[in-house]
Amino acid sequence: MKSSASKPSVKSSAKLPVKKTVAKKASLKSAKKIKRVGVLTSGGDCSGLNATLRGIVKTLINDHGVEVIGYRDGFKGMIENHHKKLDYYDVSGILAMGGTILGTSNRANPFRHYDRETGNFSDISKQVVAQAKKEIDALIAIGGDGTMSMASRFTDMGLLTVGVPKTIDNDLLATDLTFGFYSAVTTVAESIDKIKTTAMSHHRVMVVEVMGRYAGWIALYGGVAGGADVILIPEIPYRLESVIEVCNRRSAEGKGFTVVVIAEGAKHYGGELTVQKIVKDSFDQIRLGGVGWKLATDIEQSLQGVEVRVTVLGHLQRGGSPTPFDRILATRFGVYAAGMVMRGEFAQMVALRGSKILSVPIAEVAGKNKFVPHDHDLILAAKSVGTTFGE
Numbered sequence: 001m002k003s004s005a006s007k008p009s010v011k012s013s014a015k016l017p018v019k020k021t022v023a024k025k026a027s028l029k030s031a032k033k034i035k036r037v038g039v040l041t042s043g044g045d046c047s048g049l050n051a052t053l054r055g056i057v058k059t060l061i062n063d064h065g066v067e068v069i070g071y072r073d074g075f076k077g078m079i080e081n082h083h084k085k086l087d088y089y090d091v092s093g094i095l096a097m098g099g100t101i102l103g104t105s106n107r108a109n110p111f112r113h114y115d116r117e118t119g120n121f122s123d124i125s126k127q128v129v130a131q132a133k134k135e136i137d138a139l140i141a142i143g144g145d146g147t148m149s150m151a152s153r154f155t156d157m158g159l160l161t162v163g164v165p166k167t168i169d170n171d172l173l174a175t176d177l178t179f180g181f182y183s184a185v186t187t188v189a190e191s192i193d194k195i196k197t198t199a200m201s202h203h204r205v206m207v208v209e210v211m212g213r214y215a216g217w218i219a220l221y222g223g224v225a226g227g228a229d230v231i232l233i234p235e236i237p238y239r240l241e242s243v244i245e246v247c248n249r250r251s252a253e254g255k256g257f258t259v260v261v262i263a264e265g266a267k268h269y270g271g272e273l274t275v276q277k278i279v280k281d282s283f284d285q286i287r288l289g290g291v292g293w294k295l296a297t298d299i300e301q302s303l304q305g306v307e308v309r310v311t312v313l314g315h316l317q318r319g320g321s322p323t324p325f326d327r328i329l330a331t332r333f334g335v336y337a338a339g340m341v342m343r344g345e346f347a348q349m350v351a352l353r354g355s356k357i358l359s360v361p362i363a364e365v366a367g368k369n370k371f372v373p374h375d376h377d378l379i380l381a382a383k384s385v386g387t388t389f390g391e
């Protein structure tokens, strides 16, 4: 069965068209000798960015004798031509560090540059690309779907670019996983473990709201790993009655507490997304948040006398040291991306398929998202062990 989730239409204004650039691959390969490479981290941060930077910089310096510069704060650094040379020792000792040593921004966009004084948007990409071409022979852009779109367009404009996917949401097409995802899932699972003990003591219903934007990957994996009783994801609109039924059944069975994990993009059947705020100059203008509080109010009204508490995990899911799995994936992505630059695989993104690292054309993935299918094996497994999805 296909998933019912999709991005809301307000996002389309921030979306970038992508042209097919795959055919250029071979000719670009021989066109240029790579001596200096730029790297940037763009969009929301996640655990594993520094491990990726370390993989890229060490490989380019050690294996190819190439100089590397890092742009500050993503595309903001390219717009302002603000960068710094990255030496071997700049990336030494950062494997296990959260965040990004380069800084990042999910607002700077050369194709839709926001002028704070006038409040107008304009396309300054030509100047930005012209300046970058004076500084570097190729660019490695680490980011989400917005960044991948820009990477593809930059290559069309003559700035040879390779993409490295990252996001805690794991919603990028063409790669089985992005680093940052399992680190976020670990935070969710460990949080549920803690929440469960206090839920048991007080005989409460505990609602845990997690990130993930319009996809339910974090809620699904984190919820299953934490043994949540109810998991609500954007791809499956929920019915309040179904959640209430679980709480009542557990009460009747003498359990006396229920843990509900809800993705920030979840909505009840026939309902709307819960939008926390609009960030006008961001790649994706919508910031989700607050659906957990709505659900808690509804549960409390239906279950007179039962106490409900809400925990919004928020940015805890993005911070901190990457798990060993993410350190390894990030290292493999970084090393492979450096190789892609040297092999001339531009307008391509590094990806994980099964256990293999390979490159895929960005044009095939940019601007698209990967949602949880209703018949995903983890949904079926969760149902088998008694978890409800609110259908």
Ligand code: F6P
Residues within 6 Å of the ligand: 044, 106, 167, 168, 169, 211, 212, 213, 264, 287, 288, 318
């Ligand atoms: O895409 C990563 C993500 O953490 C989403 O899960 C979340 O909706 C969003 O970014 C939050 O963005 P910000 O850091 O701008 O609040």
